Amino acid sequence: MSWYRKDNPDVIPGNPERIGKWDPLQYLDLTKYLKPFNEYPKDFNPRVHGAYLPYMYYGKRQFVTFLLFDSSASFCFLLVIVDTSFSQLKLKEIPEWFARRNKTPSGAYQLGIRAFWRWHRAYGDCKKPNLIWVIQPFILFSLINFFTIAIPERKRKASIALRLLESNCISFYMNILKEVEKSLLYDVETTYTEKKCISDQTMLALFSFYGNQFKHALDLIDTHCIHLYQSKTNNRLYQIHDQNKTLICSLTSSNFCTCSLYRHNVLEKHEYFACKHNIAVKLIEKINNANIEIFEVSDEDINKKLIELIELNQH
Structure with missing residues (x-):
């Protein structure tokens, strides 16, 4: 059975015959890393401080010594004031107080231990019920x-x-x-x-309401590129040929349009109330459909054309 011993140099750790007995933690030595956390503070001296108390601070302190003489000068008093606690510090004393503290990982660990034991000593280990x-x-x-x-x-x-x-x-x-x-x-x-x-006052009011899109709508009316598809039930669909030769449809009952400006600037950003195509068809309808071609179609054709244009603009 000596072949199975861990100190046998001929044994390979990954040997399948011994894989159940091989302990990988034996090659991981954490003692040198955890050693500072298991030691007493460096400033702790048992001859001076006595028994170690985990809630006491043994680091650097600021000692202030006073000699007090009585009126007869027959004897004097030695008064020693140790370092003040953090709750009693003034604002100008905080940097100097922190400079005396141990800011290493072990020092932070000891600070947490002291805080826990102070709380436990004050409240958890209290004799009186609370x-x-x-x-x-x-x-x-x-x-x-x-x-x-x-x-x-x-x-x-x-x-x-x-x-x-x-x-x-x-x-x-x-x-x-x-x-x-x-x-x-x-x-x-x-x-x-x-x-x-149309009066100038009305034109100015329309321009102030629609913005620059009103000017583009007037230019669109002059190009004669708007067609009206109308059914017997008075359903209307306006179709516009854009500069890029793409078909755009709009309705006068709302500010709906299949152009990209309507999706981005009207619906999402709310920069305009309507696009130039919608403004143009609304103006044309109010001036008795001037300068446009009118096609008489059925309601099914209008719905079909509207669906095709919406799907085309989505792609």
């Missing part, structure tokens, strides 16, 4: 729960509430803008039927 040892861990775990669970949950609920508030505000403002648009388009229709032209 609830401090229950209340303090409860407060500690409550703080951990507050910072790890409560705060993220409150942030999540706050973000949801902000999104709901934002969506409600957007829908509220959109309803107001729709009413403003209706009044402006009504002015366009009344002035054009009476005078066969």
Whole structure:
């Protein structure tokens, strides 16, 4: 059985005949790394300090000595003031106090040990019955729960509430803008039927409402590239040939359009109320479909064409 001994140099650790008896931890020596954590503090001297107390600090201290003489000068008193605790420090004394502390990993470990034993000596090992040892861990775990669970949950609920508030505000403002648009388009229709032209005041109001898209819509009307597909039930679909020879459809009942500007700048960023295609078809409808071609089709053809254009723009 001597062949199975661990000190046999002929034994290979990965030998399958001995794999169950081989202990890999025998080659991992952690004592040199854990040795500083198992030793007494370097400043601890049993001849001076006596028995080792884990809650005592044995590091560098600031000693201040005073000689006090009585009135008769027959004898004096020696007064020694040791280093103050952290709770009694002033702001200007904090850097000097930290400079005297041991900031190595073993020093941080000893600080944690001292804190635990001070708490245990003050509350856990108290002779009188008390609830401090229950209340303090409860407060500690409550703080951990507050910072790890409560705060993220409150942030999540706050973000949801902000999104709901934002969506409600957007829908509220959109309803107001729709009413403003209706009044402006009504002015366009009344002035054009009476005078066969649109007044400058109405044009300025439309430009201030739609922005630069109103100017692009007027240019689009002049190009004569808009077609109207109309059914017997008065369902309407406007089709526009863009500069890139792509088909774009729009509706006058809403600000819907299949162009990319409607998706990015109208729906997502809310930079414009409507795109140039939608503005153009709304203006054309108010001036009696001037300069456009009208095709009479069925409702099924309109729905089919609208679905095809939506699928084409999605790809």
